[in-house]
């Protein structure tokens with residue numbers, strides 16, 4: 339009798355699961371009995387920004403809950419509501435620290451600024467701001483950006499154009515961003531953007547570590563911690579990458595210290611920190627964490643910003659034409675004869691409204707940091723009525739915030755730089771108030787100015803000197819990664835612009 343009950347029970351269970359699934363399958367988000375939304379989170383772990391975006395489009399609200407199995411403590415509020423984001427990042431930011439969860443996941447960044455809260459963050463923010471805002475450092479960035487474009491980017495693209503080679507432009511942008519960042523942050527040129535497309539140990543190690551960081555977000559904490567403790571699976575990749583990164587950064591610190599000791603002055607960020615009278619800067623672990631945080635902050639964001647902008651511009655010829663018109667005006671401003679290759683001074687690019695608008699528009703649709711996460715100190719009610727409690731994580735989706743029609747209008751998915759320009763031909767104020775790509779509030783991106791300089795220098799030189807043809811039939815999706823990159827290659831053919839030669 340007992341034996342006959344088992345198949346009946348299993349049949350009923352199957353029936354229950356099937357009917358439960360059929361009832362919910364058309365909902366964008368549903369909570370499984372006992373498992374919560376973990377199955378959904380797991381199935382979509384390779385496409386988090388897109389999945390989150392689909393849920394927002396489907397349910398029409400600015401926030402939703404994600405929870406794991408009862409025992410897992412996994413509980414997220416996901417939001418793209420601009421008032422919530424402003425409240426969390428600015429109005430009541432002290433209630434929403436990065437929190438220990440963030441630091442646990444991003445352990446490779448040590449005690450650097452990204453992982454820091456309260457007094458440690460305060461000290462680092464002040465020091466970072468002091469270094470980045472000096473005229474010495476800003477001049478260095480302008481000089482290095484020009485040099486990078488003139489000596490590496492333009493010669494590389496000229497070679498590709500001459501040889502008629504089809505290349506992956508995302509890879510070119512990655513290489514440009516890597517070399518620009520190592521020049522500005524470490525004062526070292528790695529030659530990663532060169533004709534033979536070399537591999538680079540540091541670049542590979544940072545890529546590997548990011549892949550593991552993303553993976554950690556999609557499973558209960560205890561699970562990835564066991565894998566880390568055993569150093570198996572993806573966590574083995576992390577420990578290898580970590581060792582490589584440490585070895586290379588230690589070498590950079592030694593090289594910089596030695597050359598400064600010999601009286602060879604330099605204005606890269608590492609040198610600025612080493613030269614600082616602050617006691618902390620004598621500590622190599624502090625320097626390692628600080629410099630790795632800055633490098634991580636700059637490399638992938640610049641590569642992402644550049645790739646998406648160029649892709650959008652090449653798909654939208656009237657935008658490309660307007661950018662070229664604007665660039666031609668400054669190239670001709672001294673009555674000079676325009677000849678190939680033409681490299682702009684970054685100071686000249688600062689005042690260009692249309693280029694700036696196109697850049698903002700691209701950063702709105704494809705924010706290099708698509709998701710940001712915050713902890714909760716005290717129970718609070720967000721402006722849209724969502725209740726958040728200690729122990730929860732809040733995920734801010736900048737990716738969705740930049741795409742919702744109820745925030746940006748019915749044309750929210752169109753690439754329209756014009757929406758950033760007001761009646762007087764200046765950058766409009768209104769869109770800026772809902773533009774969170776660089777964060778807002780006390781933790782606004784410290785490298786924003788640097789990012790605009792590096793991006794504009796590269797975009798101006800690329801578009802002015804070369805015509806880019808994107809190969810037909812490519813599937814442009816998002817890569818599962820911490821920053822926003824294309825899933826596949828961006829294959830293009832390049833030729834020098836005839837009209838300018």
Ligand code: HEM
Pocket residue numbers: 451452463466631632633635636637639640643705706707710711774775776777780781782783784785786788789
């Ligand atoms: C298009 C390029 C960039 C974008 C979209 C961007 C975006 C962001 C965002 C969203 C944050 C907040 C991250 C968080 O709270 O976890 C941030 C913080 C930061 N960014 Fe950027 N960033 C860019 C480029 C750079 C560059 C080139 C640097 C310079 C090295 C830089 C340095 C920093 C630093 C130091 C912070 C931490 C600020 C703090 O916590 O007080 N960023 N950035």
